[in-house]
Amino acid sequence: MSYASKLGRARVSPTRPAAAGVCDRCGFVYQHKDLQWQFDWRGPVIANTRVLVCGRCLDKPQAQQRAIVLPADPLPIIQARPEKYAVYETDQRVTSAPPIIDPVTGIPMPQGDVLVTETGDTRVTQEVGRPNGEQLAAAQTQYQKVQYGPTLAAITAIGDGNYTVTVNCSKAHGLTTASTIIASGLLAKAADGTYTVTSVPSATVFTYTTQSTIPASTLWSTSSAIWTANVGFPYGMTQAPQTGN
Numbered sequence: 397m398s399y400a401s402k403l404g405r406a407r408v409s410p411t412r413p414a415a416a417g418v419c420d421r422c423g424f425v426y427q428h429k430d431l432q433w434q435f436d437w438r439g440p441v442i443a444n445t446r447v448l449v450c451g452r453c454l455d456k457p458q459a460q461q462r463a464i465v466l467p468a469d470p471l472p473i474i475q476a477r478p479e480k481y482a483v484y485e486t487d488q489r490v491t492s493a494p495p496i497i498d499p500v501t502g503i504p505m506p507q508g509d510v511l512v513t514e515t516g517d518t519r520v521t522q523e524v525g526r527p528n529g530e531q532l533a534a535a536q537t538q539y540q541k542v543q544y545g546p547t548l549a550a551i552t553a554i555g556d557g558n559y560t561v562t563v564n565c566s567k568a569h570g571l572t573t574a575s576t577i578i579a580s581g582l583l584a585k586a587a588d589g590t591y592t593v594t595s596v597p598s599a600t601v602f603t604y605t606t607q608s609t610i611p612a613s614t615l616w617s618t619s620s621a622i623w624t625a626n627v628g629f630p631y632g633m634t635q636a637p638q639t640g641n
Contacts, residue, residue, distance in 0.1 A: 405450075421453035437462040547623045550616070553582055557612030559605050560594075561587050563622060568599040576627050577604065581619040584610040590627060 404425030406416040417428035432454055434447040440463045497504055549566045556562070561579075563569075571577070575593040582588050584606075591604040 417448065419450040419453055420447045421449045424450065426450050439463040440465060547621050548577070550620070550622045553579070553587065553615040553620065553622070555584060555587065555610035555612055555615050558609055559607075560603050561606060561610065561615065562601065562603045565600045565602075569602060571596055571602050571624070575602075576625045577602075577622055578625045579604075579620075579622045581617060581621055582615040583613075583617055583620075584615050586610050587615050590625065 403416055406425045406427050407414075415428040416425050417431050418425055419431060420434075431448045431450060434445045434449050434454060435442050436445050436455075436457045437443075437459065438461065442457055548563075548569050550563050550569075551566050552564045554562050554564075561582075571593050573593055573596055576590060577593060578590050579588050586606050586608045587610050591606070593602050594605050595603045597603070
């Protein structure tokens with residue numbers, strides 16, 4: 397009576413016996429010494445997965461599981477000479493006074509001193525003029541889990557007769573001081589444009605400052621809209637321009 401060998405692909409030798417083992421993938425029996433450990437990428441290193449396989453089932457490490465290590469960009473060099481972008485883009489404010497003439501040499505001595513803040517930062521000039529031209533489609537939709545672009549539930553916008561617009565919303569607006577908003581379609585054109593929120597008296601009320609006086613009356617109409625925005629400002633500026641002509 398014939399029978400099938402239970403040793404599968406293992407070699408049997410009466411003179412040099414060796415242990416047999418089952419491949420963890422295909423299930424065939426091989427000489428245990430012919431089975432190999434399967435290694436694979438685990439982040440930045442090759443690790444043993446503790447899977448013992450035959451030569452047919454042995455895979456190459458999967459590169460998609462390898463951690464991406466980004467090199468320095470750009471590669472650092474010795475004695476680098478980068479452009480002085482911060483200096484070129486900064487218009488520093490200085491004191492102004494008539495020059496003093498040195499009585500000995502007759503050479504005028506400049507009197508301009510760079511102005512600095514209480515924290516030691518150099519003061520820079522601020523752009524002036526009514527900010528406008530922003531479109532809803534150009535506003536970034538989301539950044540760091542903060543939603544930008546949706547229209548606020550504003551119901552009234554009231555001018556104080558000077559430079560402040562107070563906006564009331566029917567529900568929480570989610571704004572904070574220094575947030576950026578875009579106003580459009582208000583009855584006073586000076587109140588339209590991109591502005592920085594100056595104060596948040598409550599969860600449904602906020603104010604912003606215009607560059608010119610506005611009527612002391614309601615500015616809201618059926619075509620008015622105010623929405624949030626994430627706008628990049630020029631170097632050295634932290635808020636939208638709000639003063640000037």
